[in-house]
Amino acid sequence: xxxxxxxxxxxxxxxxPDLFIxxxxxxxxxxxxxxxxxxxxxxxxxxxxMNVEKISKKLGMAQSEVEEQLFxxxxxxxxxxxxxxSLFLTDIKAREVDRYIESRKxxxxxxxxxxxxxxxxxxxxxxxDTFFMGRMSxxxxxxxxxxxxxxxxxxxxxxxxxxELQERGKLMSKNSRPAEELRAVWSKRGxxxxxxxxxxxxxxxxxxxxxxxxxxxxxxxxxxVDIEYINTxxxxxxxxxxxxxxxxxxxxxxxNKENVTFPQMDEILQEWFSHxxxxxxxxRDYEMKKLAADRTSSMxxxxxxxxxxxxxxxxxxxxxxxxxxxxxxxxxxxYAYEVLxxxxxxxxxxxxxxxxxxxxxxxxxxxxxxxxxxAELKKKNKExxxxxxxxxxxxxxNDVAYMENEYTKDHLDKKEQxxxxxxxxxxxDN
Numbered sequence: 127x128x129x130x131x132x133x134x135x136x137x138x139x140x141x142x143p144d145l146f147i148x149x150x151x152x153x154x155x156x157x158x159x160x161x162x163x164x165x166x167x168x169x170x171x172x173x174x175x176m177n178v179e180k181i182s183k184k185l186g187m188a189q190s191e192v193e194e195q196l197f198x199x200x201x202x203x204x205x206x207x208x209x210x211x212s213l214f215l216t217d218i219k220a221r222e223v224d225r226y227i228e229s230r231k232x233x234x235x236x237x238x239x240x241x242x243x244x245x246x247x248x249x250x251x252x253x254x255d256t257f258f259m260g261r262m263s264x265x266x267x268x269x270x271x272x273x274x275x276x277x278x279x280x281x282x283x284x285x286x287x288x289x290e291l292q293e294r295g296k297l298m299s300k301n302s303r304p305a306e307e308l309r310a311v312w313s314k315r316g317x318x319x320x321x322x323x324x325x326x327x328x329x330x331x332x333x334x335x336x337x338x339x340x341x342x343x344x345x346x347x348x349x350x351v352d353i354e355y356i357n358t359x360x361x362x363x364x365x366x367x368x369x370x371x372x373x374x375x376x377x378x379x380x381x382n383k384e385n386v387t388f389p390q391m392d393e394i395l396q397e398w399f400s401h402x403x404x405x406x407x408x409x410r411d412y413e414m415k416k417l418a419a420d421r422t423s424s425m426x427x428x429x430x431x432x433x434x435x436x437x438x439x440x441x442x443x444x445x446x447x448x449x450x451x452x453x454x455x456x457x458x459x460x461y462a463y464e465v466l467x468x469x470x471x472x473x474x475x476x477x478x479x480x481x482x483x484x485x486x487x488x489x490x491x492x493x494x495x496x497x498x499x500x501a502e503l504k505k506k507n508k509e510x511x512x513x514x515x516x517x518x519x520x521x522x523x524n525d526v527a528y529m530e531n532e533y534t535k536d537h538l539d540k541k542e543q544x545x546x547x548x549x550x551x552x553x554x555d556n
Contacts, residue, residue, distance in 0.1 A: 140167040145218050149265045150202055152301040158195040160185060162204060165215050175212035246274055249281040257288050258299055269302055277313045282320050287312065290327075333360045335367040343374045355388045363399040370395070372406045376413065421449040428456045432463055433475065444475045454482060461493050465500055 140163065151159060164185060165176050178196065182189045196213065199205035206216055250270050254262035273279045273287070287308060291297035296304035317323045336356050341348055348356070359365045373391055377383045383390075403409050425445050430437055437445070448454040462481040466473050490496050 142166065143219050146204070148300055149263055150204060150218075152298070153303045153306075154198060154202065155195065157187065157191060158198045161192065161195050162199060162215070165205075165213070169215055175208075175210075176214070177212055181213075246270055246281065246284075249285055253285060253288050257292060257297060261299075263299065265302060266299075269305060273309060277309060278318050279309075279312075280319050283312075283317060283323050286320070286323055329361055332367040333357055336360055336365075336370055339368065339371040340374070343371050352388055355392055358392070359395055363395055364404050365395060365399070366405045368406055369398075369404070369409060372409060380413075418450045422446050425449040425456065425459075428459070429475065432460060433473070437475075441475045444479050448479075448482070452482065452486065457493050458482070458485075458491075458496060461496055465496075 142163070146162070154162070161181060164181065168176060178189055178192050181187070181196075182192045185192075187195075196205060200207070203221075204216055204218065205213060207213055250262070250267060253266075253270070254260055258266070270284055273284045274281070279287070287305065288297060291305055291308060294304075296308075298304070312323070312326065315326050317326050333356055336359065337348060337353065340352070340356065344352075356370070359370055360367065370391060373394060374386050377386045377390070377394075398404075398409055398412065401412060403412055422445065425448055426437065426442065429441070429445055433441075448459060459478065459482070462478045462485070463473060466477055466481060470477075485491075485496055485499060488499060490499050
C-alpha cells in the first residue's frame with residue numbers, strides 16, 4: 127500500500143444508509159454484509175467497476191462463495207448487474223424516497239399504497255396494527271405483496287402466517303428471514319387457501335404429538351433423522367400420531383425386540399400403508415390375522431409331514447383350531463401322536479385331537495406336563511388292572527374302575543350288564 131493510498135484511507139469515510147441497518151442487515155449473512163460494505167466503500171472512492179473476480183481477490187473469498195453471497199444481495203434488492211456484467215449497489219435511499227413521494231399522492235389512506243393489489247390493503251393494515259403497533263416497514267409490505275402475487279396465498283393465509291410466527295416467537299420487525307422460511311415451507315406443501323392451511327396445521331400438530339410420544343418411548347431427544355422418519359409416517363403414510371408408539375411397544379413386548387430402530391419401524395409402517403392401515407385398531411387386527419395365518423400355515427406344514435397324508439377339509443379345520451383356538455405348539459402335538467402310535471398303526475388328526483382335549487381338561491399345556499400325566503395314567507391303569515384280576519380270581523369284591531380315564535364306570539357297568547343279559551338268554555334257550 128502506497129503512502130497516498132494510506133492517507134486516503136485515513137481521511138475518508140464510508141457512509142452506510144440507516145435503511146440498510148434497520149431493514150436489511152439482520153437478514154443477511156456476515157459474508158454478504160462484508161461484500162456490501164466493500165462495494166459501498168469502492169463506490170464512494172470511485173475505485174472502478176466491481177466483479178466477482180475482483181471481490182474474491184480483495185476479500186480473500188472463494189469465487190463460489192462470492193457468487194452465493196451476491197445472489198443473496200441481489201434477492202434482497204441491494205445489488206444490480208449492468209449490461210457489461212459489472213456489479214453496482216442499488217440506491218436504496220432514492221428508491222424509498224420515490225415510494226414515499228408516490229404514497230403521498232393519495233392522502234386519504236392511513237398507509238402508503240404500496241400494494242400491487244387493492245385487496246391486500248385491508249389485510250396489510252390489520253397486520254400492521256396487530257403485530258407492529260401500526261408501524262410496519264415498507265419491506266414487510268413488499269413481503270405481503272410477494273405472498274399474494276408470487277406464492278398465490280389468500281389474504282387470510284397471509285395473516286395466519288404472521289400469527290404463526292408470533293406464536294413461535296420468531297416475528298421480528300427488522301428480520302424477515304423466519305417469515306420467508308415459513309412461507310417457503312407452506313408454499314412447498316401447497317398452502318394457498320385457509321382450508322389447505324388448516325390441513326397443514328393439523329398435520330403439524332400430529333407430527334408434534336407423535337414426536338412427543340416417541341421421545342418418551344425412546345427416552346431420548348430425537349435427532350434430525352428421527353424427525354424425518356416421523357414426518358414421513360404422518361405426512362406420507364398418513365398414520366395417526368399414536369400408531370408409531372403402538373408399533374414400538376408391539377415390537378418390544380410381542381416380538382421380544384430389545385432394540386427397536388426407526389428403520390425397522392419404517393419397514394412395517396410401509397407395509398401397513400400399502401394395506402390401507404392408518405390407525406391402531408386396524409393395525410392390531412392386521413397383525414393378529416397375520417400372526418394367525420402364520421401359525422396356521424406352520425401347523426399345516428408340520429401336520430402334513432407328521433401324518434404323511436394329504437390333508438382334507440376336516441383336517442384343516444382341526445389344524446386351524448389347534449393353531450388359533452387351543453394355541454397348541456408343534457412339540458405337544460407331536461408327543462400326542464407318539465403316545466397314540468404306541469397302540470395303533472394308523473392315526474388320524476381326530477384321534478390326536480381327542481388326546482389333546484383330554485390333556486386340556488386336566489390342565490396339561492406342555493410336553494413335560496403331558497409326560498407326567500401319561501406316566502400317572504399308565505400307573506393308575508396298571509394298578510386297576512391288577513386289582514381287577516385279583517377280584518376276578520377270588521370271585522367277590524367291589525367293582526374296580528379299570529382304565530377309568532379311557533372308559534367310564536357307567537360304560538364298564540353297561541358292558542357287564544350286557545354280558546349277563548346275553549348269558550340269561552342263552553340259558554333260557556337251553
